[in-house]
Amino acid sequence: MNPPRASFFSQSWLILLLGLLFGGALVAVHTNLSPVIAANQRAETLRQLPGLVLPAAELAGAEITVSGDRIAVRRASGETLDLAVAESEVAGHQLYTLAAAGGAPLGYVVRGIGSGYADDIDLLVGLSGDLERLTGLFVLSQKETPALGDEITKEPFRRWFTGAPATAPLVVVKSAAEAESAPGRVLALTAATISSRSVCDIVNATVAAVRPQLAAAASAAAPAEEGETDGGR
């Protein structure tokens, strides 16, 4: 009878060798492709930003192209809107500030991540330039129940967030009449109340964390700009 250690190696040497070879191959693939994949993910995120800040009517039939930190929105009329994106981090959240080239911020988009029914939900929330209302919602990734919870990615659910006040937390309700009765109410998805609540909780937490800091930064910047203007007179 072989000693246990010798038996172990004689039995498993092929698996150990394959593990090393395949592991090395995967490291090489990961090292080479990671930058490309990260660039794809960033471009995909940036492509969503105009839809989260600009009114839907302005984007009807528009073609959006991303190049570095610039987003070009080519409208159906042929007119092109050139947008600049500034990325920063506020209160632990990734913040995208969208501005027309050389102009004041048109709005902000904040990334929020939180627990859903099945796994984390990663989403983008649009905030108006005056920080008074939400301007849109986009779910970047989720693993909610197919055909039930994953309806959070679709327009009928997302529309409840567009135009909702950013000054008070959103409330999930279960009847359409109640949802229509006042802004800031979100109609829960049928058979997916937990997913609906999760999205609202993530949005509420994200806005509550980011909005005061953005407001403070905006009010600090306002006198400075005023002073510069006065000094120029």
Added chain:
Amino acid sequence: MAVAELELPAAVDDGPTAAERFIAGILPENPTFRQLLGMCPTLAVTAAMKPALTMVAATAFVLISANVMVSLIRHLLKPHLRILVFTLTIATFVTIADRLLAAYLYPMSVALGPYVPLIIVNCIIIARCEVCGSKQGPFTAFADAAGNSLGFLIGLGSVATVREILGMGTWFGLPVLPAVVPRWVIMVMPPGAFIALALLLALVNWYQARPKRRAEV
């Protein structure tokens, strides 16, 4: 029983030839319609042709790579560890396929979601490694995998064709039905996958039974 007694029989190319393997995988032993293997992607990603063909391409890459790799190391396989080796090999190539899709076909990678990593548990691949890769040479293993990939293409392509045309009036996103023809929205929803597969299976079974009936008459 001593381990030595469990060694695989000498792996010699005494099975079907490469051409026979190739042809068998396309229609006579079609993985979708004759063996009913790989049902998860057949039902899940066939709402339209583009995601279906991307899934076929990813599965073909894994199937061919894993079958040839297993064939190359077939003399080293121990019978009781072979499934472990198959799984390790398949998982490696699936991860490579997943990363390649995310890098060069990002929108399709997002659209297919978890179904690309799920190729690891696709029964077609492990079945071919067991039936052919672990017993015959690399050329025959390649032909076998290529034939089964074509068979899988026929399976997914036919289900996706039925679903996309009836459900959206398009094929590869191009309109093929006039606007006046009503769309069967159910066909692009999960029940539509079962309906389309059942109808196609019935058609294949009816076609297969025809010569037998004629002979009986």
